[in-house]
Amino acid sequence: MPILRSAFIALSRNASLRRFSEQSSLGRAMSSRFVAGMQVDDVLCAAESIHAQGIAATLDSLGENVSTPEEARHSADIYHRLLDAIHQRGLNANVSVKLTQMGMDLGHDLAEQIVSELVQHAVTVNSFVRVDMEGSEYTQATIDMVRRLHAQPGNQGHVGIVIQAYLHRSAQDIATLTADGIRIRLCKGAYKEPPSVAFPDKRDVDGNFVKLTQMLLTSGIYHGIATHDEEMIAATKRIVRQKGIGPKTFEFQMLYGVRRDLQKSLIQEGFNVRVYVPFGTEWYPYFMRRLAERPANVLFIARNMLKK
Ligand code: FDA
Numbered sequence: 469m470p471i472l473r474s475a476f477i478a479l480s481r482n483a484s485l486r487r488f489s490e491q492s493s494l495g496r497a498m499s500s501r502f503v504a505g506m507q508v509d510d511v512l513c514a515a516e517s518i519h520a521q522g523i524a525a526t527l528d529s530l531g532e533n534v535s536t537p538e539e540a541r542h543s544a545d546i547y548h549r550l551l552d553a554i555h556q557r558g559l560n561a562n563v564s565v566k567l568t569q570m571g572m573d574l575g576h577d578l579a580e581q582i583v584s585e586l587v588q589h590a591v592t593v594n595s596f597v598r599v600d601m602e603g604s605e606y607t608q609a610t611i612d613m614v615r616r617l618h619a620q621p622g623n624q625g626h627v628g629i630v631i632q633a634y635l636h637r638s639a640q641d642i643a644t645l646t647a648d649g650i651r652i653r654l655c656k657g658a659y660k661e662p663p664s665v666a667f668p669d670k671r672d673v674d675g676n677f678v679k680l681t682q683m684l685l686t687s688g689i690y691h692g693i694a695t696h697d698e699e700m701i702a703a704t705k706r707i708v709r710q711k712g713i714g715p716k717t718f719e720f721q722m723l724y725g726v727r728r729d730l731q732k733s734l735i736q737e738g739f740n741v742r743v744y745v746p747f748g749t750e751w752y753p754y755f756m757r758r759l760a761e762r763p764a765n766v767l768f769i770a771r772n773m774l775k776k
Pocket of ligand 1: 599602630655658659697722762
């Protein structure tokens with residue numbers, strides 16, 4: 469399985485396959501399992517139907533590593549439209565953004581200016597901007613930027629971050645961020661990292677995930693525990709029971725199209741659940757990372773397509 473995981477991660481960076489897949493109707497049909505359509509209206513429809521099930525959403529306009537400031541600003545415009553639409557429709561939803569899509573590779577100041585405008589917009593419509601975490605070359609800069617944005621007057625509670633349990637450094641980062649009162653989404657981590665920065669062994673990642681979950685749930689801040697792993701969910705529930713933590717003082721988070729059965733059962737048990745809903749034409753790298761997490765999804769998608 470680790471070989472398949474690496475193969476899918478390598479494919480996620482293959483430019484020709486990406487071009488071909490994103491333009492083909494077969495590619496788009498395959499991606500629809502994990503991607504809620506190509507347009508803003510598609511993702512809003514998905515968020516409405518999720519909302520009707522009592523589940524919250526975070527909307528992600530797909531795209532990474534833009535190459536001009538205009539592209540970065542265009543990406544941000546889509547998020548401004550989303551924040552307005554969420555507000556107008558009264559949806560229980562917020563947005564998730566990637567710094568490389570906001571121009572991080574072109575200049576940290578450019579990305580910070582663009583994200584700062586998004587956070588200010590989120591403040592005016594009482595929403596929230598989650599800054600996703602990308603590869604480890606961006607970790608420190610992402611943390612520094614989110615801390616600066618969160619420290620701006622009025623921004624508290626309107627901008628948050630993601631921490632990855634596979635990184636050796638994450639306990640220290642959580643201590644720093646929670647001391648600032650910053651909301652964190654904890655996930656395992658989806659990028660290819662060397663053993664010098666990340667645990668290579670799933671057992672160690674899982675052990676760290678549980679340790680970090682305990683730090684988050686006892687911090688008094690509203691955080692997100694993002695996983696589909698039943699063992700991690702069971703461990704979270706154990707911590708909740710042992711520490712007498714209220715089920716509404718944090719949320720479970722899952723990806724669109726993954727383990728809908730678990731999403732529903734957690735809601736029925738009285739927990740908050742938020743689903744990460746990606747959309748847009750640049751779906752290929754995201755889709756390949758989902759296949760890397762569970763190569764059996766290839767068979768699952770193929771079977772569903774044959775049924776149609
Ligand atoms: P793990 O991969 O160990 O899988 C455990 C079990 O969960 C599997 O055996 C299977 O049953 C189920 N499962 C997992 N993935 C599945 C899939 N794709 N399809 C079907 N079943 C699946 N990463 C990152 O680096 N930066 C980020 O900002 C984010 N943001 C983020 C937001 C949200 C809401 C989620 C849920 C995840 C992320 N991630 C992320 C991705 C995350 O790091 C991780 O790669 C995936 O969540 C998979 O890890 P699991 O914890 O689900 O467990």
